Amino acid sequence: MRILMLSHSPNDPDGGASRIYHVLSEGLAARGHEVDVRHQEDYGLPTGRLPRLVVERVGLPQWISRAALSSTSPGDHDVVMASGGTMYPLFRRLRASGGPRPLLVSHAHGMSVYDRIVNLGESRLGHFPASPAYRAVSAPFSDWWEYRGVAAADVSVVQNLRDLDQLRTRGTIVHIPPAVHPELLVGSETITPLDQRVPGQVLWFGTWESRKGAWYVPRALRLLRQAFPAARLVIGGTGKSHEELAAHFDPADRDALTVLPRVTRAEQMRLMNESQVFLFPSLSEGFGLALPEAMAFGLAAVTSPVGFAADHLTDGLNARVVPATGEHVGAALVQLVTDDDLRQRIAARGRETARSFTPERMVDGYDRLFTEYAGRPVHVP
Template structure:
């Protein structure tokens, strides 16, 4: 079993092994897209290749547990930054979302810059533009300052790169998508009519739209079933399913861990994520890697991965009629599902495979180290 990155960071701090990159983010053992991203970067060799030490600054749990993790992360980060210059990290790389995540990481990044680190602001927040737009004038200035002071801002898609530049025009933005491993092809057959949703249960992910679309499909497709994996507002989901008279067509999976995800993807005929706001969802990339036909909305970074009618289907967010029509087209056409699924898998192999993305991160690190060396050599 591989060690937990946060525990490894503590051990390295005790033994004095100096990291080249200090990476900050949520607990990789937790749930959610950022935790999955970090775990994959470690599993695919980035940490070993680039001398990365990981510090968890956030973890799921009670308010007290979250506060404890944040304080412990601050202490570990300060421990690395307060040492002799030769023992400090060259680069601080923070995985950032909105609200409290931004506040925590922006302060730590400022401390890193004060200690001489190059800093990488890796944006994951699906609603970061809304967060910045609603912020007070003082907070907006701090958001702009943080983005423009970072050595590099990593956006997950070209659309998000444009949004970042709108918030902070002088930010040095590069586009690096999330990565996903290419799994072996599934050997178990799909179940006709089974639609799979993986994500947080709530309005942002469009699950209520999907329930309404299911109601439009139930008579025409007697086998149609919606498998829902995730946690959140389950009571509201059940209430809406009852109102739409589709409660008998829903299979509640609860949280789907990595061990069960491949099985659920293999069973599904279609993967659907009709989000209203997104970064670049890992669940969608994993479904594409598994060779599934995907129906998603054209928001966030999803259009960077899915080309409508080429390797998946795009529908407008909140348009239940269009969502039902796209699902119906695939439910009644197995050949079309297979065609889109094959093209989706090829897209992952060519553009989003772990090796490709890790190579691009390594290039960013090398450029920052070279710039730092040139500056110190003056």
């Protein structure tokens, strides 16, 4: 089967949507499919700052659809899959062409409408600003593209049950969770024993923004260190310096904070092998791969009920699943850091859950989907 996968994200094997396309394309190719993957760099976006910004915020689907049409011969494939509705003009053109055409698959990494609700809510609370440009252009346009992508596709793939419920009346929707990265899955086969890790070391991988629940982290750390003064927080992948983030924390906690703007995969595995608890206080997630990947290394998780956690974790069994507030997260951190038996029990059960999200499981889902639907019409209400 010939499969064309079109991602609007930068080409990054370690980054979000792009990571899924890398792992999926390798898995499908290993099963004998012919897979062509394109990323943002392949569409010839403008290089000037202002023209590029206008295209990305207002005209991205039109621009990259034209680029994909001229450079990839999408009509010669059995399946064309694209993310976030950003290829809906291409899908519409292929549908209107008449005669045989590829199966058109819209891939939702996480519906942007929920990110929009969170960002505007956090702004209203005074936690993070939401610019006029975001309110008037960026958020509405991304929502618009997403729904049009679902309408133009034959079938849409979602990664969580919230999105499945929201979109189920709009077309044929299939739920396929993503996978723990294969290198991390292999690396987590043998881990540092849970009782030999740095006492009270909490790890968090995430950008410092409203959607990730960043505003609630300083309060949670303050509560933890009041109960366990030796506790430390390591934040990786923020893209910011220690000085930029330390100002948000209580002066008493700033020396207990380590900020790593960039984290290699090797360093990621090292940190996960030495830490006890993983913090994941996100307010909106399509899935949140950082969470199961950390849990695969035996970290006991404190998470909010979004994405992976909402669908696959149970509070007190394989994670602490609590509302994303400083008070709730802080109390859960105190419990897991100070109760060794509970922490190790939750960590062991969580690791079993997380390690079941294998690349083979994910590739099986897409392979079945493509095989079932390619070559036959699919009714979209």
